[in-house]
Amino acid sequence: MVIKVFVATSSGSTAIKKKQQEVVGFLEANKIDFQQMDIAGDEDNRKWMRENVPGEKKPQNGIPLPPQIFNEERYCGDFESFFSAKEENIIYSFLGLAPPPGTKETEKSDATDETEAHTEDKADEGAHEESQSAQPPSEDQQESQEEQAATGEEEEKQEEGEEKEEVEEQEES
Structure with a gap:
């Protein structure tokens, strides 16, 4: 699966440039394979991006601005949703990718699995206490x-x- 980041290489907006740089820089730093798709120089890329951003994600004027992120044909989100996923350490699930071993996202999903299994065991035994106190504190x-x-x-x-x-x-x- 290839992550596609739709950017405008000749954007006049510094805000858009900064957002594009942040997305691309993050993907490069984390060695996540992606393709930059220029919408400024390629009309086909621009059309494809505009047609494939879901209606509820389009701004009021109807024209989505870069960066827009896709995993192959599946829409992942815009800069704001990317930023939120990054802050919550769920970037791999946001991108539709399996997190590499040893990442916080992997640890988070492992901890969730353990908590769910522990909760199910207690429910099976008939105990109805909350299991929050059983969880060790995070790092x-x-x-x-x-x-x-x-x-x-x-x-x-x-x-x-x-x-x-x-x-x-x-x-x-």
Whole structure:
């Protein structure tokens, strides 16, 4: 399957250029195979893109602007939906591709599968408790907790040091 990114190589809009660069740069950086389809220099590409963007995704004027992303013939989305998928770490499912092993998206789907299996087991046993507490914290949550703990320890040490200084000053007076 080939990802097709419809772009306008001679766009006068810097906003469109930036969006196109972000999509193309992300795909290149993640070694995702894609083809750039120029709609500025190729009338067939422009027609194909305009005809294949679903009606609900077209702007009010009816002419979709680049970048538009397709997986072969299947419409994936525009820049906004690409950006949302990227932020949510679901870019591979957005593109209709299987995530490579070791990516956050793979870990996310594995964790979802484990949670669903765990929930089904509990339901089979007749337990109706929520299984959220059984899930280990994510890496981000662990890092955040560790940072908070470290910051808290530093603040405690600083407060202890200030208290010692106050006691010493009082003893001297």
